[in-house]
Amino acid sequence: MTSAHALSVIVPTFNEENYIGACLEALLREEELLHEILVVDNNSTDRTVEIVERIAVSHPAVRLVREPTPGAVHARNTGFDAATGDILGRIDADTRVGEGWARTVLDYFGRTDTESVGAVTGLSNSYDSPYRSLKGWYMRRLVSKGLLGNEQRIRNLHGANMALRRTTWERVKSATSVDPGVHEDADLALCICAAGTEIAQLSQMRADVSPRRALTPPGEFSHYLRAGIRTLERHGAMTPQHRRLLRLHWFTHLGAYLAYRPYDPDRHRFTVRRLIFGGPPRTMPVSAAVA
Template identity: 30%
Template structure:
């Protein structure tokens, strides 16, 4: 199909939303990964968020060669506001978010649309897994292998399955219904985790599907948003606290677990940032939870065993395949294997799965209920 005919396709239109602030280094590569999608019924909306470099000019040049690309320029207001601008400007049945320095595998959108089209409207979104890439598009690591599907709010609150802002495709009407992305985090100086806030508000009300393949190249490098360790730690803690406050039906043990796990993440971030006051404060908060401390000791023991056997995250086979691999249209996707399970982690997952089943039943009886009985399921390796 000619790209110019994409809008006349019988396929549902997907709006690709790319927030871009001073993104000239990577924006052309990012746009090419969207343009090369095997699913061609796309509109590609780049929201130029007050860039002071030549981001806008580069996008305009690429739009000459592909009529699906559209540039929207605004004053600098942050990534959440930029994504909301893109949603408002979009006209697709689905919206898919792509950060201006990340990459997509060519089959990502096709696989996500096919997965969601098979399901009822109660299933509002579908996510994929990711590789970690560097400035040169080289694959340098594996994103998480944890997956879950159906009503996953309590599990996602704890395990944060999606992992980055470029992995999600969602029904546009649902994105609008839940209020889009929350720009107040950026206003408070703790922006960076707005995607998780959005995902949790989505997961609290709807079912979510997963395509268990690594179809995103999530770029990490010095200077990008995720490298501001203090802000990421503070932002995620605030996201989890707000989500728990907004969902008082969540059992206390699930809420405490989510806070404890997020404190552990924040502590690691503060240590990377060499922020001694926040590191001490967070360590003290962790020490107040004896049960969680026991789990940390257990995990530390497992980590020592892995290091003795020179194991990296993911399988040894995957680690070998990562060497000198580029995330591009020629990439051969490595198999996704479930994470290693321990008895405590299996028990924890079982409890949270039961919480999700109960919460979904509550939603069924609510007059706004979104969840069909019999469709709340869990896949193996949902740890």
């Protein structure tokens, strides 16, 4: 280790055989900076476990942990509790961290002027996306205007690209929800803020994520948004402005769904077949039954 801090990265996973290999490959580019990588398997029935175990043979930092209770929040909690580092990174199985991701996290928490910050989250673009360049340009514009990144304090965490101090987790763990009908990352963020601890958004903490969430049908996406309402209501944070923003988010998602529907990421082009029949939707990380 080249830092006073030890960074553990937790990766909850369920049936991610098409993504977990590339996820771990990206992390392992900074293997010398990582204390450990914990892949928490949540009852996968495909080749996810086989792939992780094969990679772990040549990379001892990779460790497989199992959590039988279904739900990303249970896998996350098990990973956080099993980790032995004092900094807990958390990404999704379809995340590919960018160059210098671990160094950015360690350097930030290693500074003497960041002691009030208990968690950090970064910025993400999409891979396998025909709109990657446009999104990257827009994100850079927002950063240059000070609307994203720049270590500004925010009240949210992006579960696909975040890290927190172990002391922060231990402080708020008992307050977090395991309700499958809430957003576990937003709930964690609101618990952290309620404890008087700051969250910073870092411009250089970059990751690429799959755009497959855009393929979620608008009806199912409505369940996801209702989970956002439940999360805010749980913390007494729901306001008319939040409701308007969530409503706008639905229309924004509808536009993204229509834009992505004809695109085949395997063939890297738009097809008539995809336009008519669509592609496989992503299962959203909340329960529609309770959302």
